[in-house]
Amino acid sequence: MVKFMKSGKVVIVLQGKYAGRKAVVVRNYDDGTETRKYGHAVIAGIDKYPRKVTRSMSKKKIARRSKIKPFVKTMNYNHLMPTRCAPAAFCARKKLSNPFLFVPSLVGGGWLSR
Numbered sequence: 001m002v003k004f005m006k007s008g009k010v011v012i013v014l015q016g017k018y019a020g021r022k023a024v025v026v027r028n029y030d031d032g033t034e035t036r037k038y039g040h041a042v043i044a045g046i047d048k049y050p051r052k053v054t055r056s057m058s059k060k061k062i063a064r065r066s067k068i069k070p071f072v073k074t075m076n077y078n079h080l081m082p083t084r085c086a087p088a089a090f091c092a093r094k095k096l097s098n099p100f101l102f103v104p105s106l107v108g109g110g111w112l113s114r
Contacts, residue, residue, distance in 0.1 A: 005041055011080040021045050039077040047071045
């Protein structure tokens, strides 16, 4: 089978809380791992995009509307649709390691689940 989910690939999330959001594959596991026996990937994307800003808005309102909310998630390949584009500035050299991803304190209620 052809390995098409490589790190740096732009995908669209099809199901779940982030359905319809664009994300980038950070790390792929084609054959699965001990805990997840299916093909999956660690993805990073934008949960809340910045809103439109006009000239008449105050600086406080512009700052509030310019915020971006990111997400990092491990998802099954069945819930991802790959696109044919990849970001030019993506640096795939710095990959996340397994122990970092599966620390319960970070994944359960920490910043990875947001």
